[in-house]
Amino acid sequence: MPFNRSNHSKFLNPPILHDKLRIVKIKEIKSETPTIKSFTFVDEKCTETSPGQYVMVWIPGIDEIPMSLLRELNKNLMIAVKSIGGASAALHELKKGDVLGIRGPYGHGFTSITGNIMIVGGGIGIAPLVPLTKNLANPPTKITFILGATTHEELLFLDKIRMELSKNDGRIIVATEDGSFGFKGLATDPIEQLLKKQKFDMIFTCGPEKMMKKMFQLAEQYKTPIQASLERIMRCSIGLCGSCMIGKFRVCKDGPVFSSEQLREVKNEFGTFKRDFSGIKVKI
Amino acid sequence: MPFNRSNHSKFLNPPILHDKLRIVKIKEIKSETPTIKSFTFVDEKCTETSPGQYVMVWIPGIDEIPMSLLRELNKNLMIAVKSIGGASAALHELKKGDVLGIRGPYGHGFTSITGNIMIVGGGIGIAPLVPLTKNLANPPTKITFILGATTHEELLFLDKIRMELSKNDGRIIVATEDGSFGFKGLATDPIEQLLKKQKFDMIFTCGPEKMMKKMFQLAEQYKTPIQASLERIMRCSIGLCGSCMIGKFRVCKDGPVFSSEQLREVKNEFGTFKRDFSGIKVKI
Amino acid sequence: MVGVNSTIEIAGLKLRNPVMLAAGVLGVTGFSLKRVAEAGAGAIVTKSIGIKPRDGYPNPTITETNCGLLNAMGLPNPGVEDFECELKIAKEGGVSVIASIFGASKEEFAYVGSVMEEAGADAIELNVSCPHTEVVALGQSPDLTSDVVETVKKGVDIPVFVKLTPNVTDIVLVAKSAERAGADAITCINTLRAMAVDVETGKPILANKVGGLSGPAIKPVAVRCVFEISKEVNIPVIGCGGITYWQDAVEFLLAGASAIQIGTAIAFRGLSVFKEITDGIQEYLSKKGYRNLKEIVGLSHKF
């Protein structure tokens, strides 16, 4: 007896990610802070990105690294890159008109919600929070945005955030480690007070993992749901190679944004250790 | 300078024929004549076939041969197979419920036209002319259908043709070689008279190549356009292997139906020689 | 699906279903392997582990091609000592854990193999077939392959599988030589040696330039290898290469595989692919009136 599934032929079409490397031209480069530059380009496939998603960026002949996507006007896309090592430093050397390879968008981004929202970003981690803020900043949603940086001039995208929040009565709190702007201290410092006083419907956070761990602990303590965007070593970014594991999760595909429930499942690893390129554990 | 075609990414999607072998179950088998059986099956991809198109039919473990497609009621498809050798005889041995492999539909079928139409079919060549008749048989189109067969009981699909032509004032002329029904002689015999008397807007023909060649010559003589469905050895059926050439044309893809203009281009081969499986010329 | 038995025994390992995880995929950490087991895999194979930690190649390590993926990871792995605790976590998944190992010499293979046995591996899979690293081209020679098999077999009591490369003139020769040397099963195939050059920059895309091609594109090559090898050896063959739908899995079983492994399909279809393929195989067996998976293994040979 022949065996026919109703969707037989459809079922057997070759599966394709349609995610080959695309080459894009850098339209604009801007120094956002002394260590961070932004790069603007156009890529059809990424115009539908949601906040928190990222692309793999190939610096031809050098390396390929994950970068969060920001959507700008006129289908322009932007990445903000902190120069920290080989690839990111090489990116900083590029000129307008040079090309990059792009694949993605990848990953599970932030899940939007309305209500009383806290957003906490540290350093380069502020980047993916900008498109998130843009999405959220519609009344009646109220946003309290806490930014942290080492020093005044390293504060990323303060103007962009101000602009988004000008649309509703959002609040911005800035902390710098050297006190050159806003509070002196860590972004997490003023937060406990806020959590004590108000009920937040969601906390969104991205930044150094220690900071995010602290935020997670506070969120748990004050029974507030949180979404945090994590980082691990990314190679394939399509959930295959296993380089990016935190507990049972693939940061590249199940994340990079994780919910309170998920973070609870990996609380032994989150903020404690990550893995290096060989897979060996390293302390955070 | 980077080189971007506007349709760059679309352009590079892997090309797929989406034409893998499908397995179909034989729903019904009917003896149409002592040497011809019809086989009914369902295949989603073939429901949009146009008259004159064909499928490659795999008799599992035996051979794969081209067969013209007839569309029946309720998405049923039919092939009418004359038992002449290995594969077709094996097909005749199959039972209801047995399976066939199908790929296609392939080829360039008949181009419909309205007006005063002559259709000339000989033997098993009548098969593709049935769906054609169905398509054409709407007033004001007038059809004269000439069928030829060796003997009365080998007349294929006379009932189906009658049925189609009952819708308008079509005319049916039958010729049998032994005179057991209709005229005694070849299908081509009564035709010159017809062409002398009337102006036809198109002649459609399928049958033995000698018959079609004769029809082509008559059509040329009486300045009537003709469409003829040819046969050559088919292997790939997708225009690649070159087994099915007549002149510069691939019968599998440029044909099997050819126009007067095309037939003129291959008049040295048409009706004169074909090629065997090795590519050697054999007289027709 | 009353009465359909889709369990299978491979070299003494009892698998609840024939759909295994392929080596190198989600196989670096214990929790990752455990999750694949929980997703329904019949057995799980670890990332290929060597004697020392290896960082692998720089990115890009992967790029998509027509119906396939090209990768040159460079065998990143934490080294066998560090991997022991991962293996123990992997075992919590409740299915057989097969340790894929590689080495620069047969002695290295043997050492890593015996550590894996002690750590609890249910079997060893020798990766003598990575097409793009310097250390594991052994599988391209029948003699070197049998050397490694013999040496590893001496050191362990658990079954030893050999994973073969299609990048050889005669894969059957290598398979037979592995069988003679005592291999308990053949896994085939590893990736095809391949490459992609970016047209815009003129540069090879992978950092290592050359990599291995996997995915639907290579399925016909893998089916051919399984067919040819399973005709000539008496040990089980585990099929691998491009399996994405249950139909692909059945094709491999018909071609002669006793079990199959899934790699790239996880990227294309997610982890649910294990359960979907297992269900599809079951349904197929049941509709076709088979009662046992074994009935269809190698069925195509009789035609």
Added chain:
Amino acid sequence: MVGVNSTIEIAGLKLRNPVMLAAGVLGVTGFSLKRVAEAGAGAIVTKSIGIKPRDGYPNPTITETNCGLLNAMGLPNPGVEDFECELKIAKEGGVSVIASIFGASKEEFAYVGSVMEEAGADAIELNVSCPHTEVVALGQSPDLTSDVVETVKKGVDIPVFVKLTPNVTDIVLVAKSAERAGADAITCINTLRAMAVDVETGKPILANKVGGLSGPAIKPVAVRCVFEISKEVNIPVIGCGGITYWQDAVEFLLAGASAIQIGTAIAFRGLSVFKEITDGIQEYLSKKGYRNLKEIVGLSHKF
């Protein structure tokens, strides 16, 4: 496209463009070859022709796979005597005609080659690489390959190309050995040995069971072969395997091919593919500011 020169010379043959027809495709009759020339091909290669007529295998001789085609034609051909007149018609196309030939022995190769030369072939391509017939496995051995090349070279004055199979452990070895034996160019690759089994009936689909895989699926393997060979030999390499769009052609050129051949893409995209790919290459050269095709041949090697 002022000033862009996309002509190329291969072993003395001047091609108006580097986009050739691959062997075995639309190559059995003279008119068919002529039509391909008229469609814009830079040169045309005939079906592989042997000493005697061959019917080839029964159908099915072709089946579609994921991004590819699997074929086992079995080298049907009318034999060299009958083919002479076809070759003469093919030459009316106005471009170089390369006669692909095969044989069961080097003597057969040499005989067929010299008949082809007399009939007017501009070059010979030795098919030592069909993956699914008994007669032409020579290409899997460097020694047998160089034997054939030497023998054929002695008998003809026209250039001799060797078409290599990827179904070997080390294709570079075979290429070098062909070069040493006097080959004027290397064509690579022929199809990958592969197979498909129908799940419904359990039967191998192709009548010959095993066939050769072509099309987009194999492109990364072909690019790798071109890259590796062109690094090691000093004769031109002609790339073949899965080329479908102009981007694919450019990829092969960058990888080291001096010209390319098109087979399967004709089924996917029609005969207009020759002109489209030629135009695409030209446009690419022009936009990138190159003036000569040669400037991009092997460009990826420098990275």
